[in-house]
Amino acid sequence: MQPVALVVGAGDATGGAIARRFARGGYTVCATRRSFDKLQPLLERIRADGGTAHGFASDARKEDEVVALVERIETTIGPIEVLAFNIGANAPSSILDETARRYFKIWEMACMAGFLNGREVARRMVARAGDSHKGTIIFTGATASLRGSANFAAFAGAKHALRALAQSMARELGPRGIHVAHVVIDGAIDTAFIRENFPERYALKQREGILDPDHIAEMYWMLHRQPRDAWTHELDLRPWMEKF
Numbered sequence: 001m002q003p004v005a006l007v008v009g010a011g012d013a014t015g016g017a018i019a020r021r022f023a024r025g026g027y028t029v030c031a032t033r034r035s036f037d038k039l040q041p042l043l044e045r046i047r048a049d050g051g052t053a054h055g056f057a058s059d060a061r062k063e064d065e066v067v068a069l070v071e072r073i074e075t076t077i078g079p080i081e082v083l084a085f086n087i088g089a090n091a092p093s094s095i096l097d098e099t100a101r102r103y104f105k106i107w108e109m110a111c112m113a114g115f116l117n118g119r120e121v122a123r124r125m126v127a128r129a130g131d132s133h134k135g136t137i138i139f140t141g142a143t144a145s146l147r148g149s150a151n152f153a154a155f156a157g158a159k160h161a162l163r164a165l166a167q168s169m170a171r172e173l174g175p176r177g178i179h180v181a182h183v184v185i186d187g188a189i190d191t192a193f194i195r196e197n198f199p200e201r202y203a204l205k206q207r208e209g210i211l212d213p214d215h216i217a218e219m220y221w222m223l224h225r226q227p228r229d230a231w232t233h234e235l236d237l238r239p240w241m242e243k244f
Helices: 014-024 037-048 063-076 100-126 153-176 192-197 199-207 213-225
Strands: 004-008 028-033 052-057 080-085 135-142 178-185 234-237
Touching: 004 014, 004 063, 004 100, 014 028, 014 037, 014 052, 014 080, 014 213, 028 037, 037 052, 052 063, 063 080, 063 100, 080 100, 100 135, 100 153, 100 178, 135 153, 135 213, 153 178, 178 213, 192 199, 213 234
Parallel strands: 004 028, 004 080, 028 052, 080 135, 135 178, 178 234
Antiparallel strands: none
């Protein structure tokens, strides 16, 4: 039975690239989005390249759905060796216009969902007696994980909380054989959103001024492959020309 890489938030850019990279590395990929139809191109591409992939429509904010998803994968597909949590929820708004409902939803997506998925997968990993390295859990962070900016109070609050979750999990679970890492993506990523809404920034792609999702995915693979005497907890990735 092949080990499983679970990618929560396997979108068209970073999440999809992570899924493809682990599939190339010999993992059975289980990819999730809220809409199953949007997963089809990714699943077809992985299979066309000779990999194995399963798709699941799942709301990562709902505890019952997360519990059922992890149970289903573990019992019918294989042991989850890698979890990549890649949900963003970046929705800018002035604090003067922000609503309680949207603020809470952003926290649910970017933080609460990370807790639910991380907890359920960690429970399975810890139970695998006898393995020196029982698994890897990687959370995708952002510039907002480190500092708040005008019009990003909700997103920054959620991403700060996700970073704190990752730190706490790493300190508790590292001695039990689970590598928990947090990746700060500090810069624009090559996505349709950037291409359509920020054409000036997208033009920098030719100068390698935008993060390539495949290069991000390679770093996730590297983190998973690290020997446990030299684990990285936090890794920040940015184009060479990005200010920080």
